[in-house]
Amino acid sequence: MNIVVCVKQVPDTTEVKLDPKTNTLIRKGVPSIINPDDKSGIESALRLKEKVGGEVTLLSMGPPQAEVALREGLAMGADKAILLSDRAFGGADTWATSSTLAAALKKLDYDVIIAGRQAIDGDTAQVGPQIAEHLEIPQVSYAEEINVEEGKVVVKRQFEDRYHIVEVNTPCLITSLSELAEPRYMSVKGTFDAYREKDVKVWGLDEIEDTVDKMNLGLKGSPTRVKKSFTKQAKGAGELLDDVTAEEAVEAIVTKLREKHII
């Protein structure tokens, strides 16, 4: 079973802070990581490969430095990696991003595509389902478990109030939750192989030109655009009681709760 995992390199948003003076993002020193939902997708793909054989290919779109994320995935045990990197792909929204990734996928041999449910920088959860639509294959999103039984893929699909255990034929696309599989660590040998034995292929527009309409790529091919971005106005702080005893604190809270008719 050949599996392609879609991977995004993202800034670790839990490390992002706001500059209180300028109210802008401090990007400096923020580490780049493999998006957590994608990393669990890689892990899940590797486990499926261990069970039923086949090849795991990583596919990413991003600037040249996204290669680092792909090398990390190779070190975990993936077989191949492709980085889609070209000026023509830049400034893409989810629609154009999914068109670009789908164009590359049309050139690859896959039974299952796994994409992380959502990236922590954009939080859209849109690219996976949009790829599936461009490829006209079924999708199962929010996967908590993936198994293979007699050539069929069986997925435990999470909703807020229930699970569906679903059966889907290949080829199909699955979006993975970070709960799906705890990613393994890179081994020393794995890391060595990722740099010496394995290759990250870089594809530009030339490599996918025949499987996509150029009008659907990058900023030009994006139906949406960002009109403005801003940091939220913090709500003004109220009263702060420092240096009070527990009893005084309780009294202050109870007084407020009475004022608000909560008690």
Add this chain to the structure above:
Amino acid sequence: MSKDVYVLAEQRDGEIQKVSFELIGKAKELAKDLNQKVVAILLGSNIKEKAHDLIEYGADEVIYTEDEMLKEYVTEPYTKATYEIIKANDPEIVLFGASSIGRDLAPRVSARLHTGLTADCTGLEIDLDTKLLMMTRPAFGGNIMATIICENHRPQMATVRPGVMDVLEKEESRSGKINEFPIEFNEKDMNIKIRKVLKRTKKTVDITEANILVSGGRGLGDKKGFNKLMKLSEALGGEIASSRANVDEGWIEKDYQVGQTGKTVRPDLYIATGISGAIQHLAGMEESEFIISINKDSGAPIFEVSDLGIVGDLHDIVPKLTEEIEKVKNES
């Protein structure tokens, strides 16, 4: 020409979900600025009788499609129905709930229609000059807000975060057109097979519905720390909630998590105990009506959004507060 504001009403087991009424509430405002109508799309099996609920909450019209294939949510039959209804009616705007259904369906539909989609919006308004929909959403883990537009493709589509938009007062006297939109489904539309539906049996509390939340962070120290909060929330008639750290530790289930990757809550009272107030947490609770926080660290960011902040030890204050509230309640 494209016109009208459509919302995809979400049903589970034949019950219309609250987020659908929130969408109608917001759609009503947008439609007023555009001088257009609000139309709800309702998909399900034997669902017709629920259509009037959508009218009572403010929809001007309902378009419904019934089929056995639409009983449980499955991507392809829902995509086909939504796509065909949109194609036939050419709406200006379509809104979906940013639930695990809406966030599966909307991107698939947007790709089929070749139009833009903005995810998980917390603000929507019409620009009165351009008449474009301004879709505002948090990005970068809630650190920044971005306003997105879709100029040249129709419909303009967004998924909307549950719990953020206001529901209109239900009025039984409201009336509106309810029309069936018949669709022929065939076997290949059901391209996945549901083997089993497992209800999440544990009594899951929906913290977005609670009026009072007593929430705990890392300062609780351990799993047992929630017992103290439970007693306080019982005394107040509320529910407990949590920051992400405790969920990651496995002290409490994810259903209780407030924040960017958890739920957005707007209770009348939010008591934050032992929560420092990472921006991701604040994103999920800062719209609460009244916020009280207790934290040992006087520099904790949670105090910046609090109406009343107490620098102190929650393990000392929470039990005493619980006792005092019970006393007050017994007096009255």
